[in-house]
Amino acid sequence: MADTILVTGGAGYIGSHTTLALLEAGYEVVVLDNLHNGSSTSLDRVARLAGKPATFIKGDIRDRALLDELFASHSISAVLHFAGLKAVGESVREPLRYYENNVSGTVTLCQAMAHAGVFRLVFSSSATVYGEPSQMPISETFPTGVPTNPYGRSKLMVEELLKDLAASEPRWNIALLRYFNPVGAHASGLLGENPNGTPNNLLPYMSQVAVGKLEKLSVYGADYPTVDGTGVRDYIHVVDLADGHLKALQAMATRDGVNVWNLGTGIGYSVLQMIQAFELASGRPLPYQLVARRPGDIAECWSDASLAAKELGWKAQRGLAEMMADTWRWQSANPLGYAD
Ligand code: NAD
Ligand code: WQD
Numbered sequence: 001m002a003d004t005i006l007v008t009g010g011a012g013y014i015g016s017h018t019t020l021a022l023l024e025a026g027y028e029v030v031v032l033d034n035l036h037n038g039s040s041t042s043l044d045r046v047a048r049l050a051g052k053p054a055t056f057i058k059g060d061i062r063d064r065a066l067l068d069e070l071f072a073s074h075s076i077s078a079v080l081h082f083a084g085l086k087a088v089g090e091s092v093r094e095p096l097r098y099y100e101n102n103v104s105g106t107v108t109l110c111q112a113m114a115h116a117g118v119f120r121l122v123f124s125s126s127a128t129v130y131g132e133p134s135q136m137p138i139s140e141t142f143p144t145g146v147p148t149n150p151y152g153r154s155k156l157m158v159e160e161l162l163k164d165l166a167a168s169e170p171r172w173n174i175a176l177l178r179y180f181n182p183v184g185a186h187a188s189g190l191l192g193e194n195p196n197g198t199p200n201n202l203l204p205y206m207s208q209v210a211v212g213k214l215e216k217l218s219v220y221g222a223d224y225p226t227v228d229g230t231g232v233r234d235y236i237h238v239v240d241l242a243d244g245h246l247k248a249l250q251a252m253a254t255r256d257g258v259n260v261w262n263l264g265t266g267i268g269y270s271v272l273q274m275i276q277a278f279e280l281a282s283g284r285p286l287p288y289q290l291v292a293r294r295p296g297d298i299a300e301c302w303s304d305a306s307l308a309a310k311e312l313g314w315k316a317q318r319g320l321a322e323m324m325a326d327t328w329r330w331q332s333a334n335p336l337g338y339a340d
Contacts, residue, residue, distance in 0.1 A: 004028040004074055005249070006118075008061050008109065009082030010054065011038030013193045014124065014182055016046055018080060018242040020191065023050035025246055030074050032067075033083065034060040037196060039338035045190040061105040064112055071116030078120035078252075079113060080245055081106065084154075087200055088296065091151035102154035103161070110165060119171040122248055125159055125178045127234075127264070128152035132298045136268070137234075139304035140178075140260045148296035166258045173256065175248045180234035180264030180303050182241050184323040185330035192330030193238075194337035202274060203235075203323075207331035210282050217286060219271050221293035226300055230271035234264040234302035237318035237326070247314040264303030265316040274320075281324035282332075 005022055009015040010031030015038070022029050023046065031043060031054045040056065047053035055074070059066045061083045070076075084102040085091065091098040106123075113121065129152065130138050131145015147153050159176050166172040183203040185192030198214070199205045208214045222229040244263045252259065269277070275286050309315045318326075 002026050002028050003077040004030060006070070006074070006076045006079045007031050007054070007082065008079065009033055009038065009084065009124075011035060011040060011042050011056070012082060014179075014238055014241060015080075015082040016042040016191050017186060017238045018082070018245045019043070019054050020046045020050055020186070021239075021242040021246055023052055023054060029054035030070065030076065031056045032059055032061065032070065034058065037085075039194055041338040042191060042194070049186070049188060049190060061109045062101070064108050067109065067112035068115065071112060071118060076116070076118050078122065078249060079109070079118065080122045080249070081109060082124045084124070086151060088149050088151050089200060091149050091154070095150040098150045098154050099157075102151075103157050106158045107161065110162075114169070119169075120173045120252060121162070122175045122177060122245060122252075123158060123162060125176045126152065126155045127178050127180045127262070127301055127303065129156045129159060129178060130301075136300055137266060137302050137304040138262065140262055140307050163258050170256070173252050174258045175252055176258065176260045177244065177248060178260065178262050179241060180236050180262070180301065182238050183235045184237040184239065184318065184326045186239060187326055187329070189329040189333040192327070192334065192337075202271065203327055206275065206278050206286060207327055209286055210278065210284050210328070211331055211335050213335070215287070217275070217288040218291045219275075219288050220291060220297060222290040223293070224299040226270055228270050228272050231297055232268040232270050232300035232302065234266065234268050235274070235320070235323060236263060236265050236316055237323045240316040240318050244308065244312065244314050247308075247312040251312050259311075261308045261312060262303040262305060263308060264305050266303055266305035268300055268302035269320060277320050277324045278328070281321060282328045
């Protein structure tokens with residue numbers, strides 16, 4: 001019988017693409033999502049693309065009784081844990097919400113997992129846990145640093161608590177996946193990123209400028225010590241990222257304890273290079289202005305992706321042109337996102 005995977009946050013951006021990849025690979029999937037920032041429409045579309053649905057449970061990872069019931073009624077072999085809040089600016093204004101959701105929520109989830117005898121967990125971490133490294137590219141051997149905001153600190157705290165947990169009980173089998181900058185959308189144009197309100201991240205902001213929802217892009221800082229003065233990041237296509245989760249899940253079957261893998265492409269692009277690539281893919285000019293640096297931003301951040309290549313047999317396949325074309329297809333076909 002196929003393994004059943006619990007995907008927390010499976011109605012969100014990365015979770016929905018990963019749910020699709022799991023279904024396509026033959027897994028059974030149970031999604032738990034409170035729909036705070038996700039949409040049940042995304043799961044309807046996942047079912048359409050996969051030809052079969054995931055089981056959807058609307059609920060919260062902080063609800064222990066619900067989790068106990070979920071684990072009792074489904075034979076879960078592993079948990080992919082995407083659920084959490086992710087808006088950096090909001091985390092500065094409302095830190096307790098972030099610690100409660102991201103840290104306490106993970107504690108409750110792990111308690112329920114242990115109670116149910118489920119010890120395999122894949123956690124959505126972030127390159128933000130490296131802080132501001134003095135050298136590029138960033139490899140997993142680098143020490144974690146000081147994230148510049150409560151969101152980032154919540155990710156680092158969860159990493160630490162999961163390491164403590166694994167040290168206390170050898171049955172825990174945990175992957176910490178440190179994503180670089182997820183972008184793009186499913187090639188069908190049916191799944192993509194659906195930000196609430198004005199986007200904070202570069203790609204959703206650029207797409208909303210291109211469709212005329214926003215007037216122009218502000219480029220945060222043109223005086224960084226980078227190729228053209230603007231910030232450099234390692235953008236990774238969300239479908240490649242989803243695939244990385246499947247590869248991690250497979251690799252964990254033969255590994256113990258805690259494993260850390262960067263999920264990035266190993267290539268950095270500047271904001272101006274991103275604008276140029278987006279203009280090319282969309283065929284539209286992208287009005288922008290150069291403004292001051294955004295507090296908390298670092299100059300550059302890209303991954304050494306060799307460990308995942310070696311240990312997971314995973315390498316990002318999709319280049320910048322594809323990331324932009326897929327983002328644009330999603331944005332133009334769904335100007336209001338999932339609109340629910
Ligand atoms: P997202 O907001 O689209 O998805 C998160 C999902 O979790 C949403 O559907 C939301 O409704 C749900 N959720 C939030 N709190 C919940 C709770 N308490 N109980 C149940 N469901 C809850 O975000 P995403 O971009 O898909 O990110 C997924 C994960 O990856 C997050 O943990 C995020 O921190 C992490 N991550 C994201 C990025 C990025 O740039 N997108 C980068 C690094 C790490
Ligand atoms: C990318 C580049 C900006 C918006 C954040 C989180 C991180 C991770 C991913 C999430 C930077 C520039 C952006 C704009 C701009 N986590 N930019 N104008 O800051 O690398 O990472 O998202 O869960 O933890 O911090 O991503 O997309 O916001 O910015 O010039 O309107 O684009 O300065 O150089 P970032 P981003």
